[in-house]
Amino acid sequence: MINHEKSYLIGLLLGGGKISDETFIIELPFEKWGMQPANMNIIAVDILTKICNSFVENYNFSVTYKIGNKRWFIKPINVTNLKPIIDDLISLGLPISGVLLNTADLSVAKEKLTGVAIESFLSGIFDTRASLTLSHRRFVGQAPIVSLEIPGSTKNFKFVVQICSWLTSLGSVTDQILYNHPCQHSAADPTYKGWKKGFKIRFLVKSFIANHSFAMKAKTFDANQIEKSQIVDDQTPCISRIIRKPSPVSIHKDINSNSLPPEVRNKLFFHYHHFCAVLGCPFAPIKQVENIVSNYKKFISVFPRLLKGETAEIYSQYQALAEKNFVNTELETIETEVNDLLHNKEFHIYKELEIGLAYLLSAKLNGKRHIGSQADIIKSNQNVKIKIIKPTLIQETPIYLENSKNKRAIIISIADCEFNRRIIEKLIKTTNLEVIIK
Numbered sequence: 001m002i003n004h005e006k007s008y009l010i011g012l013l014l015g016g017g018k019i020s021d022e023t024f025i026i027e028l029p030f031e032k033w034g035m036q037p038a039n040m041n042i043i044a045v046d047i048l049t050k051i052c053n054s055f056v057e058n059y060n061f062s063v064t065y066k067i068g069n070k071r072w073f074i075k076p077i078n079v080t081n082l083k084p085i086i087d088d089l090i091s092l093g094l095p096i097s098g099v100l101l102n103t104a105d106l107s108v109a110k111e112k113l114t115g116v117a118i119e120s121f122l123s124g125i126f127d128t129r130a131s132l133t134l135s136h137r138r139f140v141g142q143a144p145i146v147s148l149e150i151p152g153s154t155k156n157f158k159f160v161v162q163i164c165s166w167l168t169s170l171g172s173v174t175d176q177i178l179y180n181h182p183c184q185h186s187a188a189d190p191t192y193k194g195w196k197k198g199f200k201i202r203f204l205v206k207s208f209i210a211n212h213s214f215a216m217k218a219k220t221f222d223a224n225q226i227e228k229s230q231i232v233d234d235q236t237p238c239i240s241r242i243i244r245k246p247s248p249v250s251i252h253k254d255i256n257s258n259s260l261p262p263e264v265r266n267k268l269f270f271h272y273h274h275f276c277a278v279l280g281c282p283f284a285p286i287k288q289v290e291n292i293v294s295n296y297k298k299f300i301s302v303f304p305r306l307l308k309g310e311t312a313e314i315y316s317q318y319q320a321l322a323e324k325n326f327v328n329t330e331l332e333t334i335e336t337e338v339n340d341l342l343h344n345k346e347f348h349i350y351k352e353l354e355i356g357l358a359y360l361l362s363a364k365l366n367g368k369r370h371i372g373s374q375a376d377i378i379k380s381n382q383n384v385k386i387k388i389i390k391p392t393l394i395q396e397t398p399i400y401l402e403n404s405k406n407k408r409a410i411i412i413s414i415a416d417c418e419f420n421r422r423i424i425e426k427l428i429k430t431t432n433l434e435v436i437i438k
Contacts, residue, residue, distance in 0.1 A: 002088055004120040005054045007113060008215055010088055011124020012051070012074070018099045019086075023079055028072040028128055029149070035070055046216045047074055059085050101154045106162040118170070123215045125163070132219060145175060146208040150199035152180035155261045160199045161279045167203070168283050171211040173234045175202045177272040181264055182252035184272065188305040188352065190250040191317070196259060207234045238273065238281075243288040246270040248301040248415030251427070255437060268428070268435040270299045278433050289433055296435050302423045303398040303413035306352040308359050308368045311402050314409035318389065318400040321411070325423070329391045339382040349396065349414050354378060356410040360386065360403040394419065 002010070013019075016027040030043070047065045051074065055063050061079040065072055089096050093108025113121055131147045150160055157179065164174055178184055178200040185195035235241065249268055256266045269275050270292050276284040292299065303321065307314060322331060336344070338357060347353055354374060361381040362370035370377055389400040398413035414420065429436050 002091065002113070002117060003058075004116040006058050006088055007117040007121040008124045009051075009054055009058065010085070010092065010094070011121040011126075012128055013085070013089070013124070014094060014100050014104055015125040015128030016101075017128075019082070019097050022082055023076055024082070026074040026128065028074065030072055031070045043072065043216060047072075050215070099154070101150065101156060101159065104156060104159045106159065106166065110162070110166055119212065120215075122167070123213055126212065126214050127216045127219060130214070130219065144205045145202045146205050147203075148199075148201040150180075150201070152196045152198040152259070154199075155180075155259065157199075157261060157264055157275070157279055160201065161276060161281050164201050164276075165281045165283055167201075167212070168238065172203050173207045173237055175204050175207075175235050177201050177276070179264075179269075179272060179275045181260065181269060181275070182254055183249045183269040184275075186252055187247060187249045189307055190252045190304050191307065192252075195252070195254065204234050238276070238283045239285055241273070241285050241288070243271055243273055243285065243292065246292060246299055248299050248305060250301045250304050251437065266437050268296075268300060268437070270296075270435075274433070286433075293430060293433050293435060296428065296430060297421050297424050298416045300420075300424050300428060300435075301413055301415040302420055302427065304411050305413060305415070306356055307411040308356070309409065311404070311407045311409040314411060315389075315400065315402070318398070318411050321398060322391070326391045326394060326397065329393055331389050332392045334388040334390075335385055336388065337382065338378065338384050338386060341386055341388075342378070347399075349417070350399070350412045351414065352412045356401060356412050357386075360401065360406075360408050360410060396420070 012026055013024065016029070017024050018027075028043075030039075044065065047063070052063050055061055055076070060081070062077045063074050064077055065074050067073070086096050089100075092112060093105060094100065095103045109121065126146075126148070129148050129150065131149050148163065150156070160177070160179065164177060168174060178197070180196060180199050182190075182192075182195045185197050186192035249270060251268070254260075255268070258265075263279065264275070267278075269278070271289070273284055274289050274292065277286055277289040303325075307317065322329075338361070341347060341357075342354075350356075358370040358374040358377045359365070359368065361384060362372065362377050364371040384403065384405070387402040387404060389402075391397050396414055396417035396419045398411055400409065400411055402409040427438055429438055
C-alpha cells in the first residue's frame with residue numbers, strides 16, 4: 001500500500017529524480033532561493049531528519065545531500081535494494097529509469113491516489129519544482145506567484161497539462177502557463193535562439209496555499225510571507241476566462257525542431273489556452289479558442305514583427321526577405337528625423353514602431369532590450385536621423401530601420417494586412433483547433 005509518506009517521496013523522485021545503475025539522485029533546483037543562509041539550515045535539517053527518516057521507515061535506506069552549482073541534491077546512502085520503490089512507481093504508472101519527468105504520465109496516479117496521499121504526492125512535486133523567487137509576479141509586487149518550473153528538456157507537454165488540470169480540479173486557479181515553445185517565448189522574433197526557457201505553471205500564492213502545501217519548512221515559511229503582499233484578485237477560472245485579443249505570432253525558424261514533440265511541432269499557437277485546448281485540458285475555454293482560431297489570419301505574421309540587431313546582420317536578413325517576397329520591386333531609402341517619422345501617417349500601421357525606436361535610440365541595452373522609459377528615450381531623441389528602406393510600390397510590407405550612429409537596426413512588419421494574408425493562405429492550414437504549417 002502506498003501511504004502518504006511514500007506518496008511524498010515518490011512525488012520528490014518524480015519532480016526532480018533520475019534513476020540509473022541501481023541508485024538515484026533527486027535535484028532540488030533552489031538556485032538563489034535555496035542558497036540564502038536563512039533557508040540553507042532549514043532545508044538541510046528537513047533532508048537529514050524528515051525526508052531521511054521517511055526513506056528509512058518506508059524503504060529501509062538513508063539519504064543525505066550535497067550542494068553544487070546553486071543546486072541541492074538528495075542521494076541515497078548504501079542503498080542495496082531499490083525494488084520496493086520501483087514497484088511503487090510501477091503501481092502508479094510512473095517511469096522507473098532515467099529522468100522521470102521526461103516520460104511521466106499522471107493518469108494512473110490521479111486515479112489510484114486518494115485523500116491525504118494526493119496532497120503528499122503533490123507536495124513532493126512542489127518541493128522539487130515550485131519556485132518562490134520574487135521575480136515571479138504578475139507585473140507588480142502585489143501579485144506574488146508560486147511558479148512550477150518544468151525543464152524544457154523534458155519535452156513533456158502532456159505532464160504540464162496533466163499537473164495543471166489536476167491542481168485545477170482540486171481548487172487552484174491557474175494564473176498563467178508558459179509552454180516551452182517559440183510561439184510563447186519568441187512570438188515577435190523568428191530568429192531568437194534563446195526560446196527554450198522551459199515550462200512555467202503559475203498560481204497567485206493565495207490560490208495556491210488555500211488548497212496545497214509544501215512539506216519543506218523553508219518553502220512553507222516563504223510562501224506564507226509573500227502571501228501577505230498579495231492584494232490583486234485571483235484570475236477567473238480557466239474554463240470561464242475571456243481571452244484578450246492576442247498579439248500576432250511570427251513563424252519561428254525552429255517551429256519544426258526536434259526539440260518539440262509531434263503534438264506541437266510545426267504548429268502555431270496564439271495563447272497559452274490554445275495549447276491547453278489542443279492538448280486536451282478539460283478546463284480550457286474551448287469556445288474562446290475556437291473564435292481565435294477561426295480568425296487565424298489576423299494573428300499570424302509571416303515576417304518578423306520586430307527583429308533587432310546590428311546593422312550588418314539585420315540588413316542582410318532584410319535583403320534576403322526582399323529577394324524572396326518583393327520580386328521585381330525596387331527598394332527606396334529614406335532618411336528622416338524621429339519626430340517626423342512618428343508624425344508620418346504612413347508608418348502608424350506598424351504597431352512595434354515605438355518599441356523598435358526605443359531599441360535604436362537607447363543609450364544602454366540589456367541584451368536587446370532598451371533600458372529606461374520607452375517614452376523618455378524617444379522624446380529625448382526627436383532629432384536623431386533614422387534610415388528607412390522599403391519597397392517603392394507595395395504597401396504594408398516589412399520595413400528596415402537603422403540608426404547609423406550606433407549601428408543598430410530593426411525590421412518591423414504588420415500582420416493584419418492584405419499583403420501578409422495572401423502569403424498566409426499559401427503557408428497555413430487549420431484542422432479543428434490546430435494551426436498547421438504546410
